[in-house]
Amino acid sequence: MKRYTKDHEWIEDADGILTVGITDHAQEQLGDITFVELPEVGKTVAKGDAFAVVESVKAASDVYAPVAGEVVEVNETLDATPELVNEAPEAAGWFAKIKTASADLSEFMDQAGYDEYLKTIS
Amino acid sequence: MADTANDAPLKRTPLAETHEASGARMVPFAGYSMPLQYAGIIAEHTACREGAGLFDVSHMGQLRLDESEPGAAAAWLERLTPSNINGLKEGAARYSVLTNEAGGVVDDLIITNFGDHMRLVVNGARRDAVAAHFAAHADPKVTVTPIDRALIAIQGPEAEAALAPFVSIDLSALTFMTAAYGEAFGADAMISRCGYTGEDGFEISLPGDVAPAAWTTLCENPKVSPVGLGARDTLRLEAGLCLYGQDLSEEISPVEADIGFIMPRRRREEGGFLGAERILAEAAQGPARKRVGLKIEGRVPARAGAVLQADGRDVGIVTSGGVGPTVGGPIAMGFVEAGHNEIGTELAAIVRGKAVPVTVAPLPFVPSRAKRKT
Numbered sequence: 001m002k003r004y005t006k007d008h009e010w011i012e013d014a015d016g017i018l019t020v021g022i023t024d025h026a027q028e029q030l031g032d033i034t035f036v037e038l039p040e041v042g043k044t045v046a047k048g049d050a051f052a053v054v055e056s057v058k059a060a061s062d063v064y065a066p067v068a069g070e071v072v073e074v075n076e077t078l079d080a081t082p083e084l085v086n087e088a089p090e091a092a093g094w095f096a097k098i099k100t101a102s103a104d105l106s107e108f109m110d111q112a113g114y115d116e117y118l119k120t121i122s
Numbered sequence: 123m124a125d126t127a128n129d130a131p132l133k134r135t136p137l138a139e140t141h142e143a144s145g146a147r148m149v150p151f152a153g154y155s156m157p158l159q160y161a162g163i164i165a166e167h168t169a170c171r172e173g174a175g176l177f178d179v180s181h182m183g184q185l186r187l188d189e190s191e192p193g194a195a196a197a198w199l200e201r202l203t204p205s206n207i208n209g210l211k212e213g214a215a216r217y218s219v220l221t222n223e224a225g226g227v228v229d230d231l232i233i234t235n236f237g238d239h240m241r242l243v244v245n246g247a248r249r250d251a252v253a254a255h256f257a258a259h260a261d262p263k264v265t266v267t268p269i270d271r272a273l274i275a276i277q278g279p280e281a282e283a284a285l286a287p288f289v290s291i292d293l294s295a296l297t298f299m300t301a302a303y304g305e306a307f308g309a310d311a312m313i314s315r316c317g318y319t320g321e322d323g324f325e326i327s328l329p330g331d332v333a334p335a336a337w338t339t340l341c342e343n344p345k346v347s348p349v350g351l352g353a354r355d356t357l358r359l360e361a362g363l364c365l366y367g368q369d370l371s372e373e374i375s376p377v378e379a380d381i382g383f384i385m386p387r388r389r390r391e392e393g394g395f396l397g398a399e400r401i402l403a404e405a406a407q408g409p410a411r412k413r414v415g416l417k418i419e420g421r422v423p424a425r426a427g428a429v430l431q432a433d434g435r436d437v438g439i440v441t442s443g444g445v446g447p448t449v450g451g452p453i454a455m456g457f458v459e460a461g462h463n464e465i466g467t468e469l470a471a472i473v474r475g476k477a478v479p480v481t482v483a484p485l486p487f488v489p490s491r492a493k494r495k496t
Binding site for chain 2: 031032034035037053055057058059060
């Protein structure tokens with residue numbers, strides 16, 4: 001099940017490997033995305049680290065690691081086609097996979113909770 | 123983009139409701155609630171380069187100058203700008219800057235001569251600063267009156283064809299940097315052939331109450347797309363045009379900003395404008411730093427504030443930067459000290475702690491398509 005952070009990232013857990021990306025709301029706010037700076041595979045990230053940067057036509061925005069762990073894979077296709085983040089932010093536009101020892105995602109929102117959260121900030 | 127942060131409620135242009143109804147994302151800019159984007163910055167940018175872009179620039183300050191004796195307004199403006207205003211023909215418009223005593227820039231503006239009066243367009247965020255500057259240098263023979271009207275720009279290769287059916291004047295006879303009064307959308311209007319995109323185009327000053335119908339009518343043309351502040355910024359950056367608050371300021375001189383073309387030979391020889399001492403010295407000896415274009419290697423943009431280095435030493439700063447959709451990559455403008463600002467010089471922009479290779483490049487990045495006199 002997908003989980004969502006207040007920083008507008010989504011997380012999907014598959015046996016302790018967490019796929020992380022930004023939400024549809026986030027891509028819409030950022031506008032046309034022209035470049036995504038992804039972390040190197042093998043990098044260890046702490047929770048809350050700025051582990052990726054999204055460059056849109058408008059601005060550069062940090063993406064924060066929602067959990068601590070090791071980056072085991074990044075979405076190489078974003079290098080040639082960063083617009084995938086605009087087109088399919090919660091599928092083909094994923095950012096990275098983070099391997100984590102303790103994948104307790106209960107602090108994050110589910111889809112319904114995130115939808116409610118979006119209403120409170122709009 | 124130069125937002126003005128203050129607590130006053132945001133002002134609304136006569137087109138604010140029209141923007142909101144079309145789903146534009148509105149942001150505070152120059153004290154106004156303004157559209158940042160409609161369809162998306164790249165789509166709007168491209169629409170302007172290939173068809174026609176429609177811009178609400180009603181946040182900009184429009185002023186009228188009247189004079190109690192012929193020539194008084196031109197003489198006054200020659201004291202406040204380094205440009206040739208005495209020689210500005212009737213119906214001609216000129217880009218210039220208001221200088222301060224220190225040789226910096228109070229604002230950049232367009233001055234249009236209509237014979238018995240002149241019209242000015244100043245930056246929205248600089249209305250108050252310009253008013254204060256005019257008050258401090260007032261001339262009893264010249265009256266400055268704000269004009270409360272909408273200002274719409276239409277820019278791009280299809281601009282003339284899109285606008286022509288709705289105006290009383292012959293647009294094909296209006297060349298770049300000329301203006302005329304006439305009727306537009308059934309109301310009295312001032313129409314200028316100028317813009318801020320590097321494309322051919324027009325600015326139409328018209329009564330606020332007809333602006334929504336004018337906007338909607340123009341948007342019915344499939345070749346016309348509304349363009350927000352986001353693409354306005356990428357268009358002007360590709361065109362190598364300065365944005366006040368970033369590339370121009372009260373500290374930056376027009377010579378440093380490399381817009382010395384606004385100061386013709388007579389003014390260089392005679393002086394007689396605010397800040398002439400510094401400006402003429404810089405023009406004669408070359409400025410210590412100069413605005414240049416910067417081509418950036420790779421795809422990481424160097425944005426305003428990024429430090430520019432040569433051999434590890436700070437030699438400049440990026441003042442405008444981003445992605446140029448027509449160029450197809452990151453571009454920037456910045457101020458670089460003498461010795462490192464020749465075209466072709468290789469520098470490094472520091473972005474998030476990393477050195478990004480950049481090369482000093484000629485401006486504009488995209489050639490101007492303004493319709494000049496032939």
